[in-house]
Amino acid sequence: MITITHTHEAGTIIEGTAKGDGTATVLKAHRYRWGRSIPAWYLPHSRDARPNTYRITRLVTALEEAGFTVAQELDHTVRSAAEVEAAKTQRAADRAEALQAKAERKHADAETAQARNREALDRLPEGGEPIKIGHHSENRHRRAIDTAHRRMGQAIEAETAAEEAERRAEIAAKATARRYSPFQVAGRIEKAERQIRRIWRILDGHTTESGTPYARQVPAATGERREYALSLLAEQEDHLSYWQDIRAQQIAEGKTGDYSRENIGKGDAVKVNGSWWKVARANPKTVTLYMDAEREVTSTYRPGYAKITDHRSAEQLAAALQ
Known part of the structure; x- marks a missing residue:
């Protein structure tokens, strides 16, 4: 009996295999790996995630076709972001x-x-001393x-x-220091906000390919699909709250600034991911940056205010040049 288990903490683990029983060929073909420290086969990147039922089902089918009996114990419970x-x-x-x-x-x-x-x-x-040829x-x-x-x-x-x-x-x-850098924290906040917006589109319904002849209305999720979307929403809101608290703490400690359209304007300089840029325009949620300030050529990269880690006003830049 081969058992496939999944928990949010441990990820997807395959137990009950033996060396030489033929399971290794099937598991490798489906990109599972052997964990020397476990020791057992596991699905990479499955820890701290919900079970990937698609990949698990494909593996179960392949193992059963190879003559093995497979049982599943999948726990869909997720842990808090903390x-x-x-x-x-x-x-x-x-x-x-x-x-x-x-x-x-x-x-x-x-x-x-x-x-x-x-x-x-x-x-x-x-x-x-050179080798003496013929000498003892x-x-x-x-x-x-x-x-x-x-x-x-x-x-x-x-x-x-x-x-x-x-x-x-x-x-x-x-x-850990890199993971909790202000820039990375800002990125995780933006990612959680995007996921939350995507889930609400599923819950409320939305129009796909709007403005084209192929536009169609997708109805709001119902039944099990809605329940699953709600559980995803709760998970993402928990992650968003966690990283927002981390950012608030970083602002309080002076590790980054609380930047917005109110304190950043055209001509200012901002530091994003270790590089300084000149601001072409301050948008409601992002800043448009100059790729070439002299020619007024703007960049397609428009970071959110949370990704700005330092700032110099146009007046400070002018004073520094005097």
Whole structure:
């Protein structure tokens, strides 16, 4: 019996398989992966998400056609945004700690390899004495050179591996900070707002391809479809509230500003994702930026005010040039 389980916390897990039973071929074909730390097969990117019933159903069909009996235990319950983010922060911290420990082991291995290389070099004749062809020392001399060459390569490989492990550890250590940067927080707020608008279109009904001969009215969702949409709405509203609270805290701490059309205007400079831009126009929800201010060529990129992390007024820019 193969069992496919899904929870919001763990994701989609496949249990009951055995090495060599033929399930690996089916699972790989459907892009499932083996998790060494579980150990079990799992669906990538299924954690902190609702069950992907389409992909699960396809897998069940394929396994049954291959002669396996499959049971499903799918939990559609979702956790709060605060719980999800706390778990992600903890996983990031655990990963950073594990990678740092790995980096330390790699550095120790590199030091050992370098010491062995020095030992091999010390065994070579002083002054770079050439090999004496036909002398009784010839074979020993050649072996010493080969050993020194091999151990130098091992030392270089070990040092390269240590540097790579250190680099990955540093990236992992900064993962949470990047996730909670003001720019990323603003992006998550915008994403949640888009999802909420999309769900309300499903709940209220909408017109597709409006203004074209193919326009048609899509009625408001009813029955199970409406219930599902309402559950999605509650989830997205929870995410929106969470990230709005984070942004409010960042504004209070001075990590970003509370920008709007009221305090940003044409000719000002704004910092978006680490780059400064000159403002061509302040719109109700976004700013139009100059790609080339001298020629007054505007960019198609129009960030929302929440993505602005710094600001200089036109007066401040003029004063700085004096």
